[in-house]
Amino acid sequence: xxxxxxxxxxxxxxxxxxxxxxxxxxxxxxxxxxxxxxxxxxxxxxxxxxxxxxxxxxxxxxxxxxxxxxxxxxxxxxxxxxxxxxxxxxxxxxxxxxxxxxxxxxxxxxxxxxxxxxxxxxxxxxxxxxxxxxxxx
Amino acid sequence: xxxxxxxxxxxxxxxxxxxxxxxxxxxxxxxxxxxxxxxxxxxxxxxxxxxxxxxxxxxxxxxxxxxxxxxxxxxxxxxxxxxxxxxxxxxxxxxxxxxxxxxxxxxxxxxxxxxxxxxxxxxxxxxxxxxxxxxxxxxxxxxxxxxxxxxxxxxxxxxxxxxxxxxxxxxxxxxxxxxxxxxxxxxxxxxxxxxxxxxxxxxxxxxxxxxxxxxxxxxxxxxxxxxxxxxxxxxxxxxxxxxxxxxxxxxxxxxxxxxxxxxxxxxxxxxxxxxxxxxxxxxxxxxxxxxxxxxxxxxxxxxxxxxxxxxxxxxxxxxxxxxxxxxxxxxxxxxxxxxxxxxxxxxxxxxxxxxxxxxxxxxxxxxxxxxxxxxxxxxxxxxxxxxxxxxxxxxxxxxxxxxxxxxxxxxxxxxxxxxxxxxxxxxxxxxxxxxxxxxxxxxxxxxxxxxxxxxxxxxxxxxxxxxxxxxxxxxxxxxxxxxxxxxxxxxxxxxxxxxxxxxxxxxxxxxxxxxxxxxxxxxxxxxxxxxxxxxxxxxxxxxxxxxxxxxxxxxxxxxxxxxxxxxxxxxxxxxxxxxxxxxxxxxxxxxxxxxxxxxxxxxxxxxxxxxxxxxxxxxxxxxxxxxxxxx
Numbered sequence: 001x002x003x004x005x006x007x008x009x010x011x012x013x014x015x016x017x018x019x020x021x022x023x024x025x026x027x028x029x030x031x032x033x034x035x036x037x038x039x040x041x042x043x044x045x046x047x048x049x050x051x052x053x054x055x056x057x058x059x060x061x062x063x064x065x066x067x068x069x070x071x072x073x074x075x076x077x078x079x080x081x082x083x084x085x086x087x088x089x090x091x092x093x094x095x096x097x098x099x100x101x102x103x104x105x106x107x108x109x110x111x112x113x114x115x116x117x118x119x120x121x122x123x124x125x126x127x128x129x130x131x132x133x134x135x136x137x
Numbered sequence: 138x139x140x141x142x143x144x145x146x147x148x149x150x151x152x153x154x155x156x157x158x159x160x161x162x163x164x165x166x167x168x169x170x171x172x173x174x175x176x177x178x179x180x181x182x183x184x185x186x187x188x189x190x191x192x193x194x195x196x197x198x199x200x201x202x203x204x205x206x207x208x209x210x211x212x213x214x215x216x217x218x219x220x221x222x223x224x225x226x227x228x229x230x231x232x233x234x235x236x237x238x239x240x241x242x243x244x245x246x247x248x249x250x251x252x253x254x255x256x257x258x259x260x261x262x263x264x265x266x267x268x269x270x271x272x273x274x275x276x277x278x279x280x281x282x283x284x285x286x287x288x289x290x291x292x293x294x295x296x297x298x299x300x301x302x303x304x305x306x307x308x309x310x311x312x313x314x315x316x317x318x319x320x321x322x323x324x325x326x327x328x329x330x331x332x333x334x335x336x337x338x339x340x341x342x343x344x345x346x347x348x349x350x351x352x353x354x355x356x357x358x359x360x361x362x363x364x365x366x367x368x369x370x371x372x373x374x375x376x377x378x379x380x381x382x383x384x385x386x387x388x389x390x391x392x393x394x395x396x397x398x399x400x401x402x403x404x405x406x407x408x409x410x411x412x413x414x415x416x417x418x419x420x421x422x423x424x425x426x427x428x429x430x431x432x433x434x435x436x437x438x439x440x441x442x443x444x445x446x447x448x449x450x451x452x453x454x455x456x457x458x459x460x461x462x463x464x465x466x467x468x469x470x471x472x473x474x475x476x477x478x479x480x481x482x483x484x485x486x487x488x489x490x491x492x493x494x495x496x497x498x499x500x501x502x503x504x505x506x507x508x509x510x511x512x513x514x515x516x517x518x519x520x521x522x523x524x525x526x527x528x529x530x531x532x533x534x535x536x537x538x539x540x541x542x543x544x545x546x547x548x549x550x551x552x553x554x555x556x557x558x559x560x561x562x563x564x565x566x567x568x569x570x571x572x573x574x575x576x577x578x579x580x581x582x583x584x585x586x587x588x589x590x591x592x593x594x595x596x597x598x599x600x601x602x603x604x605x606x607x608x609x610x611x612x613x614x615x616x617x618x619x620x621x622x623x624x625x626x627x628x629x630x631x632x633x634x635x636x637x638x639x640x641x642x643x644x645x646x647x648x649x650x651x652x653x654x655x656x657x658x659x660x661x662x663x664x665x666x667x668x669x670x671x672x673x674x675x676x677x678x679x680x681x682x683x684x685x686x687x688x689x690x691x692x693x694x695x696x697x698x699x700x701x702x703x704x705x706x707x708x709x710x711x712x713x714x715x716x717x718x719x720x721x722x723x724x725x726x727x728x729x730x731x732x733x734x735x736x737x738x739x740x741x742x743x744x745x746x747x748x749x750x751x752x753x754x755x756x757x758x759x760x761x762x763x764x765x766x767x768x
Contacts, residue, residue: 086722089627091396092611094380105383106422112395113417119399 002078003134007045010077013134014042015049015062017084017125021118022058030114031058036107039069042077071103084122085136138163139675140360141210142171146179147252147274149267151344152200152259156274161253167676168758170650170683171209171253173236174690176225177697179205179256181762188765194700197229198318198343200260206247206309206349207254209652210674213245213357213436216369217376218657219669220245220435223649228335229343230320230497230552231573233698233707234595235335240435240654243326243351246307250353261345268298269351270306279347286490287312287325288458290348298350306352312492315342317542319550321497325489329433329443329459333494335574335596336552360675368668372661376439379660381612385442386432388421390463390656394471395421400627401583401722402610405471406526407503408569408580408713411721415527418476419466427478428460440657446482452530453483461485461495467578468499473506473532480529484536491540497552500575502535504553505545507567513560519545568711572597572703581710581728582718584609586633586640588728589737592708593637595694601655603691604644605637613659618643618680630729634736645694646687689757692749696762705747708734 004010021027031053038051050064061067075083079098082088093099101108126135138144142161149156161175169175183203188194195201204226211219222244228235247255251272264279282290287310294308307326315322315338322338323331332338341347359365376382384392397403398416405413417423424444431445444460461469461481469475469484488495508514509523516523524531538546548556554573557564569576574597581588586609587600594602607613608621615621620639623632643663648655651670658666663680671678695703710730717727737743742753754763 086399089400089611091381092614092625095611095614101380105380106387106425109384109388109392109395110422112399113420116399 002044002076004045004077004081007047010042010045011047011049011062013126013129013131014047014080015060016129017122018049018051018060020121020125022060024117024121027114027117028058030111032056034107034110034114036071036111037067037069038071038073038111039064039067040080041072041074042080043074044076044078047077069103071101071108074100081134082136084118086119087136138166140358141214141674142166143248143251143253143355145252146254146256147269148256148258149274149276150259151257151261151265151276151346154261154276156276166210168686169690170646170670170686171212172207172221172223172650172652173225173238173694174645174650174686175254176205176207176223176236177234177690177693179203179207179254180225181693181697183256183258185761185765188700195227197227197232197235197340200258200344202227202340204257204337204340204344205254206257208244208248209650210670211651211653213248214359214365214673215437216365216669217372217438217440218654219652220438221652221654222247223652224324224332224337226337226340227701228337228574228596229318229339230336231597233572233597233701233703234694235337236596236694237324237332237334237337238601238648238652239326239330239332241307241326241330242436243307243309243330245436246351246353248353248357249355250351251355255349257344257346260343264345264347266294266348266350267346269349270300271353271355282347283316284313287492288328288490291325291328294348294350298352300352304352306350308348308350310348310492311338311341311346312490312540314491314493314540314550315339316347317550318342319491319493319539319542320552320555321494321501323488323492323494325492328489330435331494333496334599336494336497338492357673359673361672364672365669368665368672372665375660381659382440382657385440385656388425389432389442389444391421391424391444391466393463394419394466397579399722400610402579403467403471404578404580406474407472407507407567408576409507411718411724413471413474415474415476416471419470419478424466424478428482433459435654438654438657442656448479448482451479453479453533456482456486458486459489464578465495465499468496468503469532472499472503472578474526475529475532476527477529480533483533487533487536487540491537493540496577497575498536498539500569501539501549501553501556502532504556504567504569505535505549508556508560508564511563511567513562513564514545518548566712569713570598570711571709572698572707574598576714579606579610580723581714582628582723582726584627585630585728585733586636588710588714588730589633589637589733590640591714592710592730592734593737595691595698595703601648602644603637603641604648604655605640607655607659608640609636613655615643615663617663628723628726630733634733634740637733637737638740641691642684642687644687645690646683650686650690685757689759692754692757692759693762695749696754696759696766699748699766703747705745708747
């Protein structure tokens with residue numbers, strides 16, 4: 001069993017973080033430029049989050065299993081959580097199937113510059129939003 | 138020999154102008170497999186008698202220093218990611234063992250001309266080229282080509298030596314840098330594939346050897362074609378679903394910069410800082426938008442990871458052809474804080490035309506920029522304004538000066554370690570070299586085992602001496618070799634000595650001898666790699682036997698560097714690469730070199746002086762090497 005036992009807590013925590021990212025201008029700009037619709041499918045607990053960059057603003061939708069996504073990413077909640085701390089080697093996670101990505105690779109790589117500043121924001125977000133116990137030193 | 142091998146090695150003595158053929162000994166093929174394995178074995182065979190009689194090992198630029206070009210058993214087989222071959226000799230840059238692993242079409246063409254390899258000894262009195270056409274060998278006058286750059290000599294020889302029916306062969310050539318003995322001169326084929334590292338182009342120049350042209354009409358015999366076809370079908374599915382292969386197709390090796398910037402793999406400003414915002418301007422997407430025009434590939438490889446580029450406007454307009462690879466992008470980009478992609482394409486083209494290893498050239502320039510900044514180099518070395526970090530024009534100019542050996546370029550053409558020794562003072566603290574070879578563009582502070590790999594690599598700081606880099610960085614996962622499939626924490630030194638041993642044994646077999654491409658062949662399991670070698674050669678190898686081949690060849694190369702003087706004190710990271718960074722993803726972390734080296738020496742049976750123990754060498758059938766090292 002992973003460290004997140006509550007589906008609601010993980011969805012609120014990570015979904016809230018994604019919401020938080022969409023108001024950071026430099027990140028929002030890169031996400032909108034990608035025009036991607038990305039579906040993150042987490043397990044243990046099961047949570048689905050969609051990051052829709054196809055419109056004029058970035059939309060984060062909880063539990064959206066219907067929208068046709070450009071890219072789908074599959075991983076456990078623990079891997080996702082550690083990833084946003086910069087503690088998961090993306091390439092290693094992909095080759096070892098700890099993460100599975102489906103979709104056009106060039107589009108996925110285009111997202112990497114958006115991810116970089118997000119690493120620094122995640123611990124602060126957790127501390128400021130009542131999730132300090134989940135901060136990894 | 139049933140399949141894979143042509144069964145013959147061509148020996149050329151440039152001093153006498155004579156050539157002979159020798160059968161490839163099946164026992165040597167079984168024990169050393171091919172590529173750098175057979176290359177190293179043949180090299181040792183050529184020099185050991187004289188050393189046993191008391192002579193010193195040959196100087197790198199001496200006529201007595203042989204060059205061995207060797208294919209592997211898979212070279213020339215129509216399968217993805219097996220087109221590679223190797224070149225071996227003593228390095229004029231480091232003074233130690235030198236080898237290079239090359240792609241393209243030359244290896245396949247050499248085999249179709251009837252040879253597994255070419256051994257070149259002696260030196261010609263005047264410039265020559267070697268022409269091999271389906272077993273007919275001629276040493277020709279090359280005076281008309283001497284001085285020509287690599288692009289020009291490739292084009293001219295391809296046309297001048299094509300068959301009456303119009304069939305073109307493959308040209309392997311040096312440029313002016315090799316002729317002028319630039320210590321990191323390269324040898325190039327098809328204007329885009331290079332025997333780049335360790336400066337073997339200067340060995341060619343010292344021998345007055347301008348080029349080798351090969352043309353053949355034969356085919357590689359496959360011992361078990363039906364088994365190979367079955368494996369091909371299996372791999373087709375594997376490749377179609379592999380994300381890394383898709384990334385290679387889309388962006389080539391450049392894809393590494395996007396991930397590397399996240400993990401701390403990309404070095405900045407001569408390795409002294411861990412963060413640089415400008416790296417985003419060198420991204421794979423920026424490269425694609427600003428430079429890319431097409432993909433290119435090696436013989437029979439569907440991955441097509443090579444880049445074709447064009448600069449259409451600005452001061453570097455006119456650059457057209459082979460594009461910079463990841464390493465080149467970094468040495469002239471992030472290492473010099475240069476965001477100008479067009480200037481990087483120009484620096485790459487200049488290196489190609491002069492015939493120089495972009496990695497040592499760019500690293501030497503980054504080192505020089507810091508020397509200028511510190512006043513160790515000044516206007517007496519290069520008139521005019523002091524070159525600054527990110528000064529694209531100065532970087533391009535320095536590349537050209539090095540290729541021409543003009544002005545400060547004549548000094549920098551000796552390589553950064555030699556320049557530091559000449560300048561003295563604090564210059565040595567700015568070096569990125571191990572055993573005199575400038576480190577590749579992967580920062581070992583982000584993957585501690587890589588630091589050990591750099592330190593103990595027989596040819597100097599190198600990420601391709603084994604498979605430590607792709608395994609530890611996560612780009613390759615060999616699930617069916619338990620020692621390679623361990624849980625990894627990159628920024629830890631624990632267990633990394635054992636991992637290095639495993640990645641060396643497997644990597645030397647896989648990428649050094651077989652010769653699989655360590656990029657395009659990454660999806661293969663060990664079982665699939667062994668099956669491919671077995672069904673091509675007709676020898677039913679076990680994984681254990683091929684790991685023993687890898688281990689034997691690792692010790693052979695280590696021992697050759699030992700013969701040339703390498704000792705324990707050369708198994709060290711330079712201070713610059715071992716110092717903690719203040720910022721970036723790896724801030725504060727440094728590899729524990731003492732721990733890793735102590736464990737590694739123990740695991741490898743290396744004595745405190747740095748020599749492999751006699752019993753270890755004898756146990757691998759390297760008794761002659763043991764005699765030379767321990768007599």
